[in-house]
Amino acid sequence: MKFIHAADIHLGNPFIGLDQTLPNRLKKIVHQSTITAFTDLISSAITEEVDFLVLPGDLYSATKNSPQIQNIVSHQFERLNVVGIPVYLSFGNHDFEADKQSHLPWPKNVHVFGQKVETKYLTLDTGEKIALTGFSYQTQRQPKKVIDDFPIKSQLADYHIGLYHGSPGIDGEPYAPFSVSDMLKKNYDYWALGHIHIRQTLNNQPFIGYSGVLQGLNRKETGAKGYYLVKSSNHLLIPTFHEVSPIIWEELILPAVKDELDLTNQILHDIPKKTTFLSIKITSKIDEILSQQLASGTTLEKVREKSPENLWLINLTTTHDMSTLLAADNIDQKYWSESLETVFSDFVISDYVSNEAPTFVREYFMGDEGKSVLRDKMQQLIQSRKA
DSSP, X not given: OEEEEOBOOOBTOOOTTOOTTOOHHHHHHHHTHHHHHHHHHHHXXXXXXXXXXXXXXXXXXXXXXXXXXXXXXXXXXXHHHHTTOOEEXXXXXXXXXXXXXXXXXXXXXXXXXXXXXXXEEEEXXXXXXXXXXXXXXXXXXXXXXXXXXXXXXXXXXXXXXXXEEOOBOOTTSSBXXXXXHHHHTTTOSEEEEESOOSOEEEETTTEEEEOOBSSOOSTTSOSOOEEEEEEEETTEEEEEEEEOOSEEEEEEEESOOOSHHHHHHXXXXXXXXXXXXXXXXXXXXXXXXXXXXXXXXXXXXXXXHHSOTTEEEEEEEETTHHHHHHHHTTOOHHHHHHHHHHHHHSOOGGGTSOTTSOHHHHHHHHSHHHHHHHHHHHHHHHHHHHO
């Protein structure tokens, strides 16, 4: 038996927060990246001749989707239908009730899990019987421990696979909380998890884990992204990671920088093969000249001009910018840092953004990525006032 486990594809993701100076050629690559990754995923399923595909939540980035996105999904699933590969799909917190909105008909090979836990059965050409149990979110939040509704492994199946979109936690937390012990009690052979964008294993055998996002969605989601190709061996289901993301987000930490030339040489020392969006953080103490060059943005522009077409510098920051500035202004650094953290720990998006704003906008600024952007903008504003 062989199948693919992929999650959190987020088709239609808006990729907000990117630099407005981003070249059009890269804008197109970024905004098409989730679609490109999804298309390559389908091609891989066909090439590998998998028996089926499981997608545990957040196929879409929103409940309502454009005709273009719907048409892409329909076409790609039809490619699998032509070669007889079934798709088992559930919806998560981002695309809850997507199936209840105006939507193109699903090809006959697509099996969508309802909002109550249910089990679907599949018999392979080898005669092996597969049970797949899953559910789709009822609302954007799912505080109930849905894992409690999952049945014990079916005696009718050779393999039982669970599809679960949620995060480890206790009853009452917002994203279908569960524990590893909860899942182990069900005696399933594989748990295909979704929701957490970082690839991680919670239990080796039976495998319980996240395949991670198919394509990194922001600068915090660094490194290669993709899916698991799962094969049976001695009645164990063993996943192997396969990269599919067309763009890579990376962060480069530079502990020692002499001057602008040295900085440029370090950044361009290793040219990536794939399209890469790179954040640079300088952790060494720098002289006043380089500090001013960084604050003015001239160094960033110079390095961008010398970079190859597949490399884009998102930002150049230093951990010493704020401390240097505060020292120069005779402001107590400890007091300032504590005050800044208080502002962001008590930050409530509804105080600043209307509830009529799209959900993804409000969620973005409630998350680590949005708060990080606000911190950066605040630092840049202080530096510009200082200059």
